[in-house]
Amino acid sequence: MTLANYPQVLFQNRRPDRIATLEEYRASGGYQALAEVVGRRSPREVQELVLDAALLGRGGAAFPAGRKMMTIAADAPFPRYLVCNADEMEPGTFKDRVLIHADPHMLIEGIAITAWAVRAEKAAIFIRPEYENAARILEREIRIAAAAGYLGRAILGSDFSLEIVVHRSAGRYICGEVTAQLNALMGQRPNPKQPPPYATEKGLWDQPTLAHNVETLACLPHIVRNGAEWFKKLALTPTGAGTKIFGVSGKVKRPGCYELPIGVPLSEIIEEYAGGMLEGSEFKACLPGGASTGFLPRQHYHVEMDFDALKKVGNRLGTGAIMVFDHKTCLVAATLNLMEFFARESCGWCTPCREGLPYIRDLLARIEAGEGEPEFVPMLEEMKTHLFRSYCAFAPGAAAPLESLLAHFKEEIQKHIREKSCPFKKEPEPGVAGLAKPRFIA
Amino acid sequence: MLPKEIKDRLEAEIRHVEHPRELAVDVMFAVQEHYGYLSDAALAEAAALLGMTPLELDELATFYTFTFREPVGKYVIHVCDSVVCWMNGYASVRDYLCRRLSIGMGETTADGLFTLLPVCCIGYCDRSPAMLVNRRVHGELTPEKIDGILAKLRREAESGAERPKVQGVDAITG
Amino acid sequence: MPKLTIDDREIEVAGGTKVIEAAARLGIMIPRFCYHPALGSVGACRVCAVKVLEGPVKGVQMSCMLDAADGMQVSTTDREAVEFRRYVIEWLMMNHPHDCPVCDEGGHCLLQDMTVSGGHGIRRFPGKKRTYPDQDLGPLVQHEMNRCIHCYRCTRFYQQFCGYRDLGALSIGNRTYFGRVASGRLESPFSGNLSDICPTGVFTDKPSRYFGRRWDYQRTPTICINCSLGCHAVTSVRYRQVARQEARMSAAVNGWFLCDRGRYGFFYASLPGRPRQAAVKGETTTMDEAIAHARSRLETLPPDAIAVNGSARSSLEVLAMTERAARLKGWRGPAFFADAGAAHNVKTAIARLEEGLAVSLGEIGQADFILVVGADPINEAPMLALALRQAVQKGAGILVLDPRPVCLPFGFMHVPTAPEALGAVLGRLVKKSIGPAGLDGPAARFYASLPDEPATGQEVLARAAGLLAASRRPVIVCGTGIVASALVGLAADAALLLTAAQKKAGLFYILPEANSFASGLLAPPESTTDRILKAVVDGDVKALVFVENDPFATSPDRELLERALAKVELLVVLDYLDTPVSRRAHVFLPTQTLYESGGIFINQEGRAQYSAAAFAGGAPILETGGSDHPPRVYGTGLPGADPQPAGQIMAQLAGEPMASEIGARPEYFGGSTVSELAELPDVEAFPEEGQRLSPKNLPADRFKSVLPPSSAAESDELEIILTERTFGSEDLSSYSACLETREDEPLAGLHRRDAESLGIREGDGIAIRTGNTTLEFAVRVYDNMASGVMVVPRLQRLPWQGLGKRVRRQDIRKA
Ligand SMILES: Cc1cc2nc3c(=O)[nH]c(=O)nc-3n(C[C@H](O)[C@H](O)[C@H](O)COP(=O)(O)O)c2cc1C
Ligand code: SF4
Numbered sequence A: 001m002t003l004a005n006y007p008q009v010l011f012q013n014r015r016p017d018r019i020a021t022l023e024e025y026r027a028s029g030g031y032q033a034l035a036e037v038v039g040r041r042s043p044r045e046v047q048e049l050v051l052d053a054a055l056l057g058r059g060g061a062a063f064p065a066g067r068k069m070m071t072i073a074a075d076a077p078f079p080r081y082l083v084c085n086a087d088e089m090e091p092g093t094f095k096d097r098v099l100i101h102a103d104p105h106m107l108i109e110g111i112a113i114t115a116w117a118v119r120a121e122k123a124a125i126f127i128r129p130e131y132e133n134a135a136r137i138l139e140r141e142i143r144i145a146a147a148a149g150y151l152g153r154a155i156l157g158s159d160f161s162l163e164i165v166v167h168r169s170a171g172r173y174i175c176g177e178v179t180a181q182l183n184a185l186m187g188q189r190p191n192p193k194q195p196p197p198y199a200t201e202k203g204l205w206d207q208p209t210l211a212h213n214v215e216t217l218a219c220l221p222h223i224v225r226n227g228a229e230w231f232k233k234l235a236l237t238p239t240g241a242g243t244k245i246f247g248v249s250g251k252v253k254r255p256g257c258y259e260l261p262i263g264v265p266l267s268e269i270i271e272e273y274a275g276g277m278l279e280g281s282e283f284k285a286c287l288p289g290g291a292s293t294g295f296l297p298r299q300h301y302h303v304e305m306d307f308d309a310l311k312k313v314g315n316r317l318g319t320g321a322i323m324v325f326d327h328k329t330c331l332v333a334a335t336l337n338l339m340e341f342f343a344r345e346s347c348g349w350c351t352p353c354r355e356g357l358p359y360i361r362d363l364l365a366r367i368e369a370g371e372g373e374p375e376f377v378p379m380l381e382e383m384k385t386h387l388f389r390s391y392c393a394f395a396p397g398a399a400a401p402l403e404s405l406l407a408h409f410k411e412e413i414q415k416h417i418r419e420k421s422c423p424f425k426k427e428p429e430p431g432v433a434g435l436a437k438p439r440f441i442a
Numbered sequence B: 001m002l003p004k005e006i007k008d009r010l011e012a013e014i015r016h017v018e019h020p021r022e023l024a025v026d027v028m029f030a031v032q033e034h035y036g037y038l039s040d041a042a043l044a045e046a047a048a049l050l051g052m053t054p055l056e057l058d059e060l061a062t063f064y065t066f067t068f069r070e071p072v073g074k075y076v077i078h079v080c081d082s083v084v085c086w087m088n089g090y091a092s093v094r095d096y097l098c099r100r101l102s103i104g105m106g107e108t109t110a111d112g113l114f115t116l117l118p119v120c121c122i123g124y125c126d127r128s129p130a131m132l133v134n135r136r137v138h139g140e141l142t143p144e145k146i147d148g149i150l151a152k153l154r155r156e157a158e159s160g161a162e163r164p165k166v167q168g169v170d171a172i173t174g
Numbered sequence C: 001m002p003k004l005t006i007d008d009r010e011i012e013v014a015g016g017t018k019v020i021e022a023a024a025r026l027g028i029m030i031p032r033f034c035y036h037p038a039l040g041s042v043g044a045c046r047v048c049a050v051k052v053l054e055g056p057v058k059g060v061q062m063s064c065m066l067d068a069a070d071g072m073q074v075s076t077t078d079r080e081a082v083e084f085r086r087y088v089i090e091w092l093m094m095n096h097p098h099d100c101p102v103c104d105e106g107g108h109c110l111l112q113d114m115t116v117s118g119g120h121g122i123r124r125f126p127g128k129k130r131t132y133p134d135q136d137l138g139p140l141v142q143h144e145m146n147r148c149i150h151c152y153r154c155t156r157f158y159q160q161f162c163g164y165r166d167l168g169a170l171s172i173g174n175r176t177y178f179g180r181v182a183s184g185r186l187e188s189p190f191s192g193n194l195s196d197i198c199p200t201g202v203f204t205d206k207p208s209r210y211f212g213r214r215w216d217y218q219r220t221p222t223i224c225i226n227c228s229l230g231c232h233a234v235t236s237v238r239y240r241q242v243a244r245q246e247a248r249m250s251a252a253v254n255g256w257f258l259c260d261r262g263r264y265g266f267f268y269a270s271l272p273g274r275p276r277q278a279a280v281k282g283e284t285t286t287m288d289e290a291i292a293h294a295r296s297r298l299e300t301l302p303p304d305a306i307a308v309n310g311s312a313r314s315s316l317e318v319l320a321m322t323e324r325a326a327r328l329k330g331w332r333g334p335a336f337f338a339d340a341g342a343a344h345n346v347k348t349a350i351a352r353l354e355e356g357l358a359v360s361l362g363e364i365g366q367a368d369f370i371l372v373v374g375a376d377p378i379n380e381a382p383m384l385a386l387a388l389r390q391a392v393q394k395g396a397g398i399l400v401l402d403p404r405p406v407c408l409p410f411g412f413m414h415v416p417t418a419p420e421a422l423g424a425v426l427g428r429l430v431k432k433s434i435g436p437a438g439l440d441g442p443a444a445r446f447y448a449s450l451p452d453e454p455a456t457g458q459e460v461l462a463r464a465a466g467l468l469a470a471s472r473r474p475v476i477v478c479g480t481g482i483v484a485s486a487l488v489g490l491a492a493d494a495a496l497l498l499t500a501a502q503k504k505a506g507l508f509y510i511l512p513e514a515n516s517f518a519s520g521l522l523a524p525p526e527s528t529t530d531r532i533l534k535a536v537v538d539g540d541v542k543a544l545v546f547v548e549n550d551p552f553a554t555s556p557d558r559e560l561l562e563r564a565l566a567k568v569e570l571l572v573v574l575d576y577l578d579t580p581v582s583r584r585a586h587v588f589l590p591t592q593t594l595y596e597s598g599g600i601f602i603n604q605e606g607r608a609q610y611s612a613a614a615f616a617g618g619a620p621i622l623e624t625g626g627s628d629h630p631p632r633v634y635g636t637g638l639p640g641a642d643p644q645p646a647g648q649i650m651a652q653l654a655g656e657p658m659a660s661e662i663g664a665r666p667e668y669f670g671g672s673t674v675s676e677l678a679e680l681p682d683v684e685a686f687p688e689e690g691q692r693l694s695p696k697n698l699p700a701d702r703f704k705s706v707l708p709p710s711s712a713a714e715s716d717e718l719e720i721i722l723t724e725r726t727f728g729s730e731d732l733s734s735y736s737a738c739l740e741t742r743e744d745e746p747l748a749g750l751h752r753r754d755a756e757s758l759g760i761r762e763g764d765g766i767a768i769r770t771g772n773t774t775l776e777f778a779v780r781v782y783d784n785m786a787s788g789v790m791v792v793p794r795l796q797r798l799p800w801q802g803l804g805k806r807v808r809r810q811d812i813r814k815a
């Protein structure tokens, strides 16, 4: 990995095949920030600091973290809760897992600082079941942190107490959506819940609740320690702030997680860090921020990976999970796969998502199988628009890849329909009976 | 009936929290771990521990991916079929597994050892194509690797080893 | 008060009103599936989309989730919104089985209406339909999951609104399933409402399955008479058969729903065995001949050798005519109550329901603290439990003081209290929750008379007293079934005291039967069935007339009844039911049910309500035609139409002085001794929500109730509490075959301490010897009931009449 160009903040203690210990974390300045704020800086000061640092949520929605914290009023009732969203179910995304495995105490300290900033005395880390390893690491390190006085009663001699529990999910994408997650935490069906009231007013058990993504929380110690200006300057773009963990996957030589400044060009990530495209592959498009962002076509290959810059090209930075597709990959089929995912995972609460997605999936499957009709295209276009009228942000997320397929790759759809077959299929898909020779990593 | 030590442990955990329901998933996992799946009787037992009705717990059990309301094999193989694994050979992995196990997706081998299921992105896209065996991840799959995994599981089963628990902190790499 | 425009029409609504409701006020019916006024907005179905042209949020919005705002401009006809709604319907119809021809919802199906009006006429979805297996949910509700459109109304109603926990949403996505873990009878006594609440045909009414379309039915607004609450219903009749009952919205009484007892309690009206022909000595004859025969026999007897018994299941018209006939002729009675205790409780309740104190069932939901004394809501007046739950959902605290193991579908405080101690606990609680400050005169004296020694170890009471102290709109709910007579008045005085303490206090009684209020108004003070039966045994009474009264179901003393019936010379029975006493009648005169005659019932809060006649009477065609329609035998009369309103028959039995009054309704009450009744409007002009009757004068015994002495001494007896059950106790609904499986097991309830001292364990059988009968029960042991009592369900199929009021411990043996 050639990372020398850029400072490593969240990954400063990342080593191959090892988890940073408490000592290692402390040696890198860990828990100084906590000591600096707890009992010393008012919650309001910390909130303002985070606001000044222009930290945007890293869970996908990019909401200013400081602003969200400030919606918990100073006189809001107690107890208050903090939820760390480690569900990471967005296809293509695996940065939170890597972060937890690299340096769990950074997250723990981030949680403690944020809890202080809203005076939450109980925090839950909501983690997907596939991350059992990470869950156990966190449970172990939480105990270690508590023994060292960073958690538990009267933290660092202050009057502040914090208990962190690790809550295992049993797996569903919608559980990552924060209102659904709160229901899941309470043992209710994880359907989302539209505000008002907002979670920060009435969340868990109707008490004020703040929820943040793992990566967002992990930024907190650094912002406290180095200041808002420093954090903002980490970014390469004037409106950006901080670094971002980009998880690159797909048709690249070195898939993996790379911490890079906000605003680093996409082409640089792919070529410098992800090792470039696979032999014989050409960049066709990527999903720049997880499955609920749109296909970014070749013409934006050099886009700066920054919230604003991606918005300008009609896309989103999302979770920064970059999935790279090459010229041999059928994007109709890729979209079909994504729709399959969204249709399967829809919570089933609202009609556009529950019924619209299977409808879209069916039409795409027909197109991909060479049974498409020209009138499917306007239907897809209309339904894509209507997906934005769903109850929560799930269906709009599902609409994003479809929308971009229609916007940038309509000709590819038309070709399927005209030719009554998928132009990308050179050999028949091996049957389930498994007669054909398995064809791995194409 | 659950063995006393499991029941006692769960009861103690439930006593410890303010709202028993928040432990619904943990209790379902523990009960499932013991019985292999959540039969109606197991569901009712878990619900009783939580002070919920079986229906209330079933509303959750049937919602989630990793709670099984039907019998599954000793080893549940979840093959990731989301977009990155899909483009990196999911279909071949699936077909290879189907052939080696002589079952289709959603089925269990006659010896009760393996159940094959598709699963959404499991967060190991950097190591795709990937699959889970009893929630333990195996990435960068090749036919040889799959054969090795299956052989090891068969040996483990033959040796009469305990039903494998969900993975521990042995593979720590991120 | 925001003012907004919807489709260019302006309307001003209260703050917090949703746009969907504001539009409804303009007569614009915005499509909806998940929205229901009783269940509120959840924004799930998305079919209520409108376009907001001006307002805090613009564009396509869900009108059920959107608060009306000042200056808002809304279009329901905007192309974008219409187009979206059309898609929503197309999506919902993707998997729908299109089985309207065989669906009982067809014809009154919201989905049908929306599909047509939404413009989704042609199926485009080329894929397969998802299908589901159905479940057997018991005898009341039919399940057809393929018709589901996932509006979540059923589970929101079943779980959130009613508090039952055996039906819900299972699975996820477009596989979401609404049902139970497995097939089985629905546990909620409100389950029938699922048929009303489901906007399509997933849950339909099982007993009336395949019997008719909505337009086939004669549909009539009626009043439920299966308990004293008088909920509003719609009755559907087809082929001269009462086939179905649905809830009718009433803000003052039942809201949107009905309990299953009321919904399915009508089957007596069209039972194949219903007696429809007059009979003299077992031989059928014409009505005129039978009446003439009875009249001539009655005329041979001195008037005071004739005694009349009626019951509270009769309409006000019947009761009034019965009372008038007896009064004019000098007959004894009429007795409308089994014994003095029952009569006294009802009469006290009526007298104490002064204006300003009495609250309606609807108002219960607004209370912020409710004290339930000597009442078991779910069993005695099921819809009351639902109203209480609505109050609880809004934050009200509920304390139940009752000896029975009361079970309610929400969290509440319960202090199991022996019947004789109820008054003392109530008094102490009220006293503790208010101070003496500001009280004077009778209120102050009454306050001082209440006990104030602290209850030892009763932290629940202390907590309740705190909540009552903090409450502003408390309500006292008082039962009249199992309580001592002093308690009824005490409850009223307690409510008055709370009023004196500056609270807006309410009083709510539960009465034993549908028309107990009217019975109490009309019954002469001294007349009770037990006295009349004694007079027969003593030889003073020679003739008994039973008007819609089955003493076998109501008299606590079976032995006395048998002796009286054996001795009486003339037994005249007027009824529409086939009862043990009608079978023994010397003269039997068939009467009309409420569905045929219509009539006024006065509910427990004094609300007189008119239930219209639902059809002209006559036997069901399926019965007369041998299920072969049209009948092959022709005649001019309506088969099976002999029955007459019991009031008319009574007028004829009384003879000339009353014959002119037959059918002239206002005169029914004109000569009444009860002045309140004279003010009742004509039935044609009866207000939808009824008319409240309240005592003309302030009750004389305000603040005069005295606490009964508490007999705390441990006795060697157990007090027997005969208690009503939701199903199986009430007379009329016990004729409904579909409710049979809803009945509880006849278990005797004992407190753990008593059970232990008797060496009895849960599930043991016991035999109780009282007098010369022995009854056997299985025992259920409770911790949440009073000790020193035994709770026995008063089920129709249980010969509880032999039990008496107390049982000696040594007379209880293990069976
Ligand atoms: C369908 C859906 C799935 C989501 N999944 C996740 C997730 O897995 N992890 C996450 O952090 N945020 C997820 N989010 C975003 C959360 O709702 C929320 O915005 C975020 O956790 C807030 O944290 P942040 O402000 O730190 O970004 C999801 C949102 C939606 C609509
Ligand atoms: S968009 Fe609707 S169905 Fe989809 S996840 Fe959100 S609430 Fe559930």
Ligand code: FES
Pocket (backbone or CB within 6 Å): C031, C032, C033, C034, C035, C042, C043, C044, C045, C046, C047, C048, C049, C062, C063, C064, C065
């Ligand atoms: S009625 Fe508004 S979303 Fe269903």
